[in-house]
Amino acid sequence: MSHQESAIKATYFSLIGNAGLALTKGLAGFFGNSYALIADAIESTTDIFASFLVLFGLKYSNKPADENHPYGHGRAEPLITFIVVGFLITSATIIAYESIMNIQKPHDLPKSWTLIVLGIIIIWKEYSFRKVMQKGIETNSSSLKADAWHHRSDAVTSVAAFVGISIAILFGKGYESADDWAALFASGFILYNSYLIFRPALGEIMDEHLYDDLISDIRQVSHKVDGVIDTEKCFIRKAGMKYHVDLHATVDANITVKEGHDIAHLLKDTLRKEIPQLGHVLIHIEPNEN
Incomplete structure (x- = not known):
């Protein structure tokens, strides 16, 4: 299997996984009274669009060289990575804003069964991160590595949600907002990951010496x-x-x-x-x- 085929296969894996998780998180968050889970669902939804972009970038960047592009179309890939980072920053901003709004509003405690859902999600997303990152390293694909970091950031937001919901359930009334604080923390981590993804792609565009x-x-x-x-x-x-x-x-x-x-x-x-x-x-x- 060529590097391109391997990278595209990994992207389809991300697409299918993110679609399933976005639906699962959204339903669990709605019926389980957890904004942290809904925030997770928002990020997974943006991940779906980001994975589509990565897929497009991988296919376009591997087009053969032509008269107008004698060195090929490879530079499309870091450009796609910049757009993926934009999706991450957008989702982090939405999550942070909604978290702050929810912290100020009284609401019901999250349901305890949401912890089981989150536990499964955390394991799956960490597995997805490792699988896609491995393919990103094997294929030297910056956009695939960015897609892998989407999975890792998703896993961390799920861990934050798990902690927040656990605190809310454990301490009961008066701690309902722990779930929202967890989502706010997760948005900060997503922004940090956005920088980690953006930096090497910028170096690639600027022909930075890294080799x-x-x-x-x-x-x-x-x-x-x-x-x-x-x-x-x-x-x-x-x-x-x-x-x-x-x-x-x-x-x-x-x-x-x-x-x-x-x-x-x-x-x-x-x-x-x-x-x-x-x-x-x-x-x-x-x-x-x-």
């Missing part, structure tokens, strides 16, 4: 290629699931232009074979004067 380990691998592979004496500059930029490389390779100064050209092609082919996540590889030949 020392990959550069080390590139140099190691390059030194095995016949005719390559050493490597000098090596610049990497990420686009979608691929890494584009500009590499300066040192060769014997006395060889012909054609021989240098052949070494450059051999080096390029070897790097792309040994390191499959590489996209475009541009080799600049430097003469060794020693």
